[in-house]
Every structure is written in C-alpha cells, then in structure tokens.
Amino acid sequence: MLHATESEPKAVKPPIVAETTHEARINGKKVEYTVLAGDTHLHNKQGEPIASIFSTAYFRDDVRDKQSRPIIFVFNGGPGSSSVWLHMGVFGPKHVVIPSDAERVGAPPYVVESNSESLLDIADLVFMDPVGTGYSKVLGESEPDAFWGVKEDAEILSEFIRVFITRHQRWNSPKYLAGESYGTTRAGAMVRELQEGWGSIDLSGVFLISSILDFQAGDFTPGNDLPFITFLPTYAATAWYHDALPNKAQFTDLPSFIDTVREFAVNEYAQVLLKGQWASDVERNNAIEKLHQFTGLSKQYIEQSNMRIDEFLFMKELLRDQGKVVGRLDSRYLGEDASIVSNRFEADPSAYAIDGAYTAAIQSYMASELGVLREERYNILSGDVFSGWNWLYGSSPRSQGFLNVAPFLAKAQRQNKDFRIFVANGYYDLATPFFATEYSMSRDEMDPARITMKYYEAGHMMYIHHPSLTALAEDMREFLTAQDD
Incomplete structure (x- = not known):
C-alpha cells in the first residue's frame, strides 16, 4: 500500500483575500478607496492549480466609468524581489519615510504615512509579487523552476493579469505595466507575452524605473x-x-x-x-x-x-x-x-541603509491596515529565486550572449500606435546606469516621439530622495494624463 504522500496530490488551501476600505488625501483631493490584498490561484490547461500570486489591489470607490480609468500593474525586479519598494516607496497610498540625503535609517520605529504623491487618484493600482517573492508560491505538483526564468515569469504574470482583468471586468480599461530594475526587463518580456499574437491584451504603455533592457550595456564580462x-x-x-x-x-x-x-x-x-x-x-x-x-x-x-x-x-x-x-x-x-x-x-x-525600514513597513502596514496577518515569511528579496533563474529566452541565452528586451518594446510601438514608454533615471544609480538606458532606448527601431526620459539627482530607488519623489510623481502623473490629449 502506497503512503499518502506517494499517491495523493499536494493539498491546496483556498485562496485568502482581505478586503478593507480607506480614505486618503492625494494630490490635494480626498480619495476613498477599497483594497483587495490576497491570493489569486492560477491553473494549467487541465484546471490544476499551479501557482498562487499575492497581490495588493487599490480601487478608487467613486469611479463610474471603469472603461476610461487606467489600471497599472506594478512590480519590482531582482529577479527575486517582491513589490515592496514601489508599493511603499512611490505608487501606493502609504509610504515609508526615510532620510532624504543618504543617511542610514537605523532601528524602528519607522514613519509610515499617507503618500500624497500616489497615483491612486487617477489610476487603479495592482502590486504583484512574482512566484517565490512576497507570499506568492507554487501550488500542487508544480516546481519553482517552472516560473523562475525570463519567459516563465513573464508567462505566469501575464496569465495573472488576464485572470485579474477578467475577474474585475477591466478588459476595456487603459492598462499599463510599471517595473523597476529587473522589473523593466520583466515588463519588456510581458509586453511581448501580452500583445503579440491573437487574443492579445494591448497596453497603453509602460513605466520603466531604473531600467535594464539590454544586458550587454550593463554586464561587465571579458571582451565586452x-x-x-x-x-x-x-x-x-x-x-x-x-x-x-x-x-x-x-x-x-x-x-x-x-x-x-x-x-x-x-x-x-x-x-x-x-x-x-x-x-x-x-x-x-x-x-x-x-x-x-x-x-x-x-x-x-x-x-x-x-x-x-x-x-x-x-x-x-x-x-x-x-x-x-x-x-x-x-x-x-x-x-x-x-x-x-x-x-x-x-x-x-x-x-x-534602507532594507530594515521597508521590510518593517510593509509587514506592519499589511497587518494593521489591510487585514493581512500571516505567520509565513513575506519574502522581500529571495536569493533562491535569483540563483535559480533561467536567463534563456528564445535564442538569446544570457550565459552565451546578452539578454535584450528593448526590441520587444520597439515592436510594441510598431504594432500599437498608442503604446508609450516612460523612463525614470537616477544619476547616482550604479546598478542600472542611465547612460546604458539611453543607449538601449536610442536604437533606430525605437520611436523617440513616444518615449519620455526623466532624470533625478538620486539613485536606483530615486523616490527615497524627497525632492525626487515629488518630481517623479509629477512626471508620471503628467505622462499618464497625457493619454487623453
């Protein structure tokens, strides 16, 4: 007789979603909103659960015309990072306040306060944690390597977006991706997954914050x-x-x-x-x-x-x-x-200097205000994901050549006349240098008329510098509202 572990599939617990309501003053106006924070189970073609994606979604309450309201899907990079940085740094209605001028934050308590710079007044926001980050994980008989790779990751997160816009009836809304660091690489790969082929999900644009699109311009290797x-x-x-x-x-x-x-x-x-x-x-x-x-x-x-x-x-x-x-x-x-x-x-x-503040802030905020209190680890940045990453995407293995997703964005511009690109660069970013981004975005196949390049006297997370946060928010707001021009 077989043991249960040998004959029965792994048990899958039902998804948990917490719903809360809030109000905040954003861009000088009172905004009432609802937050859905929890799991979305994704399935294979046989209907078997394969992955659980944890997301935090913010919806403004008084919106009557959802079709004209933009929705932004937000994620960070790594690969292996949760969405905490963009969530608690710039986009979300709450943010952690740390010293502006490159000072270490020290020990808690840290200041978490309303973020008047959030874009929630003009767009709904969905913060996504890729598999192996945050509370997102594999389900059933799946293995992590099915999702830890350039293409694998883009496929599962694109499937999450399809399920999300179906569930919340947002197929006809303007849709944007927003990524930081490797998240910009992810955005390029997801643009290809979402827009190319029949049954496409066409996007209005992407926000690329501290970009790395062409790894030849950013990887120090012998001979390059x-x-x-x-x-x-x-x-x-x-x-x-x-x-x-x-x-x-x-x-x-x-x-x-x-x-x-x-x-x-x-x-x-x-x-x-x-x-x-x-x-x-x-x-x-x-x-x-x-x-x-x-x-x-x-x-x-x-x-x-x-x-x-x-x-x-x-x-x-x-x-x-x-x-x-x-x-x-x-x-x-x-x-x-x-x-x-x-x-x-x-x-x-x-x-x-900043890791402890962001880690404490997201845990405290989710538990005290969003109704998410889980004893399992919220993976801020997973070394297991990074070390297990498959860099092969089509015929461009990073180990033999250089991964480059910029051509996917160029193709998106050719096939979608409304597709626009916003690029935020920090002068003091030694992880994804701004001149490498300029090189990637200046190739002949790109349409410069639909690319907005902005610069800030800060680093990779330019929003921790208070003047840069204000400038970045204003620049993204101007970019987003320009869709109606």
Missing part, C-alpha cells in the same frame, strides 16, 4: 567593452556628488558636466577601447587624463586597470583614501568595510 562606456557618466556623477573631482569648479552644474562626459565616452574613450593596442600613446594618455578629470580616480590606477574599471572596483576605489565605499543602488550612500585594501565592498551600504 560597452559597460565601461555606459557606466562612465554615473562614475562621474558620483565623483561630482562626493567632491572627488580634481577640478569640479570648471563645470557649472551636474547636467552640463554629464553632457561633457557623455561626449567623451562615445567618442575618444570608445575609440581608444575599440582600438586596443592599435591606440597611440598620445590617444591613451589623453584618455587617461580625461578619465582622471571625470572620475577622480588616480591616473596610475586608471592606467594599471587598462582604462577598464568595473562598478565594484570604482565603488571601492573612489574614496579609499578616506576608508569609505560608495553604494551601488545609490552612490550617495557611504559605508565602511573591515578591510580598506580589498577590491570589493562587504555589502552595499545603500541596501542595508
């Missing part, structure tokens, strides 16, 4: 010189912020300084890297001198690095003489390592 070019303007911005430039006074402001660095990067610097040993001593020495002027790194270090300095070397070297390392997600942040002479930091100071 492109990232040394695309990261350079962020190195320069970081050195500017920390007063590490040898002659900062000769530049009037950050944007004009960055323009100068861009010009050097795509011309003199790119040519020297391309020429390699064919470059003359004069060309090499001129490039080294300008790299010193633009990054603050010593000429000896630049020369000994063969003019090729990756992000981790830069973060450790810039302020080494002060015993400081700069952050990766936000290079305004500073940290201290046990070893000054190592070539890589112990941990990202811009990550451990």
